[in-house]
């Protein structure tokens with residue numbers, strides 16, 4: 001995660017899928033994200049296009065650090081409230097910018113607020129994006145959230161194959177909420193170690209996902225993944 005270096009600048013949502021991660025895939029000399037780098041873990045970051053436009057080097061750094069980059073739209077707005085043209089333009093613009101900045105064409109879409117629309121599904125298909133959600137989250141944006149509360153909430157549904165949603169930015173949430181997510185991350189990684197669960201990006205989540213064929217939208221438990 002890039003917590004601390006992007007506070008308020010970049011909407012990045014780290015989704016940590018538990019699966020076989022590739023030791024050595026990370027380059028230890030990368031300055032960020034510190035917690036994930038220290039633990040040699042890579043994740044999937046869903047970026048907002050408008051934030052990437054403000055800080056393109058940060059988005060490039062995340063990709064260069066070995067993380068997977070997905071699309072969170074250009075603006076953070078409910079897609080069902082937008083028309084087909086606006087939806088297609090929004091997702092296309094974000095996808096093209098991320099591809100340009102990171103050098104890799106994104107393949108995943110996590111819609112704002114986790115809400116899709118028919119137009120969004122059509123646009124995603126045209127752009128080669130697979131919509132994804134999550135299996136557990138820490139709700140670090142709720143008032144009074146702490147690392148312990150975030151960890152307690154997400155660990156209640158922690159199992160092999162689950163997708164974990166954490167936010168490393170507060171650009172669309174209360175100021176400083178990312179701190180609770182950052183504090184919970186070592187607790188999460190420790191527990192995964194205890195359970196023998198490897199942590200990695202969604203792209204390593206399983207062959208059915210990698211093929212991009214029929215794994216869509218809702219994370220399903222898959223033991224030992």
Ligand SMILES: [Zn+2]
Nearest residue numbers: 072076112113
């Ligand atoms: Zn969001």
